[in-house]
Amino acid sequence: xxxxxxxxxxxxxxxxxxxxxxxxxxxxxxxxxxxxxxxxxxxxxxxxxxxxxxxxxxxxxxxxxxxxxxxxxxxxxxxxxxxxxxxxxxxxxxxxxxxxxxxxxxxxxxxxxxxxxxxxxxxxxxxxxxxxxxxxxxxxxxxxxxxxxxxxxxxxxxxxxxxxxxxxxxxxxxxxxxxxxxxxxxxxxxxxxxxxxxxxxxxxxxxxxxxxxxxxxxxxxxxxxxxx
Ligand code: ADP
Ligand code: ADP
Numbered sequence: 001x002x003x004x005x006x007x008x009x010x011x012x013x014x015x016x017x018x019x020x021x022x023x024x025x026x027x028x029x030x031x032x033x034x035x036x037x038x039x040x041x042x043x044x045x046x047x048x049x050x051x052x053x054x055x056x057x058x059x060x061x062x063x064x065x066x067x068x069x070x071x072x073x074x075x076x077x078x079x080x081x082x083x084x085x086x087x088x089x090x091x092x093x094x095x096x097x098x099x100x101x102x103x104x105x106x107x108x109x110x111x112x113x114x115x116x117x118x119x120x121x122x123x124x125x126x127x128x129x130x131x132x133x134x135x136x137x138x139x140x141x142x143x144x145x146x147x148x149x150x151x152x153x154x155x156x157x158x159x160x161x162x163x164x165x166x167x168x169x170x171x172x173x174x175x176x177x178x179x180x181x182x183x184x185x186x187x188x189x190x191x192x193x194x195x196x197x198x199x200x201x202x203x204x205x206x207x208x209x210x211x212x213x214x215x216x217x218x219x220x221x222x223x224x225x226x227x228x
Contacts, residue, residue, distance in 0.1 A: 001027055002048070002158065002189065007057035009043050017043035019213040020057070025191065027157065030184045032200050033193040034224060035210035041193040044210065045162045048191065049083050050074055062157050079107070082151030082188075086163035088143045090135040090150075096122070097131045100150045121149040125179055141172035148179055152188070159183060161192040165199065177203055197224040 002025040009018040017040045025031055033041050046052040047059060050066050059066040062080040069077065090099050100121060101114040109117075122128045125145040135143055144164060151159055161180065165173035177199055184190045194200065200207065200223065207222030208215055217226065 001025065001060070001062075002191075003058075003060045004047075005058040007047065007054045007059060009040075009047060009052060010055040017213055018047075018054075018210075021213070021215055022057075023208065023215060023218070025189060027189055028184070028187050030181070030190045030205040031192070032205055032207045032222075033191060033210065034195070034200065034207060039210040040213045041210055042162060045160055045191070045193050048158075048160055049081050050077060079154055080157045082148075082154065082156040082159045084144070084147050084151050084159065084161040084164050086166035088135070088140075088147045088167075090143055090146055092135055095132050095134055096127065096138070096146050099135065099146055100153055103150065104153060117153050118149075121153050124152070124182075125149045139172070140168050141175055144168060144172075144176055145179065148176070148183075152183060156188065158189040158191065161190065161194075163193055163195065165194065165196050170198065173199060200224040 004021055004023045007018055007021045008016060010016050021044070033044065035041050043052065047054055048061060054067060061077065064073070064077040066077070091102070094102065097118050101118045104114045104117060122131055125148055127142060127145050127149065130138060130142060135146065138146065159180070164180070165176055168176060173196060180190055180192065181203065204221040204223070206220050207217065209217035
């Protein structure tokens with residue numbers, strides 16, 4: 001479960017990117033996070049994976065208290081999360097397999113375990129034939145699938161996606177959504193910040209709209225644009 005209680009995030013320049021935000025997300029939900037540029041979506045997403053710490057308020061994710069936790073516990077929290085970005089953030093000098101298996105290597109899994117896990121997630125995202133390619137040899141959609149494979153290799157409870165289709169054409173975006181929905185169907189919570197109206201409207205899920213640092217709408221199956 002994810003719970004934000006009265007969360008305010010103030011940057012060092014004084015900007016209050018989030019103001020007294022409270023939000024609860026149950027395990028297994030699929031949540032779109034929408035709002036205009038500058039609304040506070042990225043700030044909210046960064047608070048979730050503890051790239052940022054709230055100025056005020058409380059955040060609990062997967063039984064971790066993000067405000068009270070010690071720095072050395074952060075890797076433990078991150079192991080319960082997968083994160084996917086608009087610009088993929090793959091390591092250019094590593095192959096697809098190496099990019100995906102790296103996190104397991106860091107936590108000391110054996111080569112055998114890593115190979116098995118990588119093979120499995122590659123099949124899940126439909127990239128078994130690209131295992132030994134480098135990121136720059138792949139299309140944008142394929143690179144995003146590598147990023148998703150990397151994010152789910154630890155079988156996270158929560159998958160956080162910040163504009164995952166932002167750099168992709170509509171057909172490729174639909175392919176990425178099919179993968180995210182499949183992951184969600186297995187019980188993984190998916191939180192997706194997006195500007196993609198077509199996707200939100202065609203694949204309705206819970207929709208949380210942020211404006212000016214506050215939640216102005218929280219609606220099950222909400223459409224991207226709504227009548228005021
Ligand atoms: P990171 O690289 O870890 O995401 P940065 O601090 O480099 O963190 O930037 C975070 C985001 O916030 C970026 O999208 C950046 O453009 C934006 N940003 C950074 N500083 C400011 C600022 N002073 N005002 C508005 N947006 C900012
Ligand atoms: P969104 O993701 O919805 O575009 P952001 O969370 O990036 O919104 O930004 C919310 C507000 O916080 C904006 O006013 C932005 O300029 C400001 N902001 C974002 N990052 C920083 C930063 N690192 N330093 C100062 N201000 C920032």
